[in-house]
Amino acid sequence: MYNVKIITDYAQWDRFVEASPQGTLFSSTRWCDLYDSSYTIYGCYNGDELVGGIIGWGDDTYFFSGRPLTPFQGVIVKETPDMKYQTKMALHNKIGDALAQFFAQGMCTISNHWSYPDIRPFLWGGWRVYASYTYVVDMTTNSLENLEKMTRYEVNHTNGECRDCGYSEFYDMYKQTFTRKKLDVPITEGFIKGIFNTLKPVALTNGESCVVFIEDNKRAYYILGASLGGNSSGLLWQGLNMFEEVDMVGCNVREIGLFKRGFGGRLTPYYEVSNV
DSSP, X not given: OEEEEEOOOHHHHHHHHHHSTTOOGGGSHHHHTTTOSOEEEEEEEETTEEEEEEEEEEOSSEEEOOOTTOOOOOOEEOOOTTOOHHHHHHHHHHHHHHHHHHTTTSEEEEEOOTTOOOOHHHHHTTOEXXXXXXXXXXXXXXXXXXXXXXXXXXXXXXXXXXXEOOHHHHHHHHHHHHHHTTOOOSSOHHHHHHIIIIIOOEEEXXXXXXXXXXXXXXXXXXXXXXXXXSOOHHHHHXXXXXXXXXXXXXXXXXXXXXXXXXXXXXXXXXXXEEOO
8 A cells, every 4th residue: 555645755756766767856846945935745555665766846735846947856766677667657556545545635736757757547536638739859869950950040140159157147147038029027136046056967158148058967957048039059179078868848839939949959858737
C-alpha cells in the first residue's frame, strides 16, 4: 500500500530529485528557496521506501506546484536504469494514484515534467488536464543546417562576439526590453538577483541582447532573455552550443514559440493536472 507523508529532510529530497528522471532544478529546495521557504514536500512511500513525491506550496487542503519562471515541478518517481518500460509505467501509475487520492478532498494543481507523460490516474480521478509545450534541443546532434531558414540567416548575419554578462547589466537590459514593449516587468529584481547569486547561471551578452541559462545534473534551461530590439538569434545559438541538451522552457505563446522553433529542438508536451 502506497502512502503519502511530509518530508522534512531537505537533503534527502534533493538527492532524490537528482536521481530521478523527472527531477529537475525546479523541484530542488534551492530553487524553491528563491521564492520563499514556505514550500511543502510530500513523499510517496512503499512501506518505508521513498519511491515518489512532489514539492510545492500549501497543504493537503490547497496545494500547487509551479511559480513564475517554473515551467514544471510535478510528480517525481524513483526509477532504475534496468527497469522495463512497463514496470516504470506501473510505478508511475501507483504513485499518481496515491497522490491523486491524497489531494482528492482539497484543491490541487500540479505541473508535471515532460518525462512524466502518463497522467491517467488523475484523469480517472476526475481531474482536469492541460497541455503545455517546450522545445528540447539535443546539441550533440544539432547543427546549423538543422535550423529553420530564417533562424539560420539571422545566426549568420548577427554580431558573433559575446562575453559574460553580470546581474546588473542583464537586469538593466531586461527592464528596457519590457519598457520598449510597454509592458510591466514580470519578474522581481530580487528573484533575478537570486538566480545570479545562488545558481551561478551562464549569462552571455553581445551588447544588444542577453541570454541566461541555468543547469542541473541533466540539462541546461534557457530561462531568461533580453533584447534592445536587435537580432538575438546568434547569441542564443552560441549559448546553446555550450551544452549537450537544452530545454527552451516553454513555447506556448505564439510569438515565442515561433522564435524558439527555429533552433532545431524537439517539440515536447508536458501536462498540468488540476482538481480545482
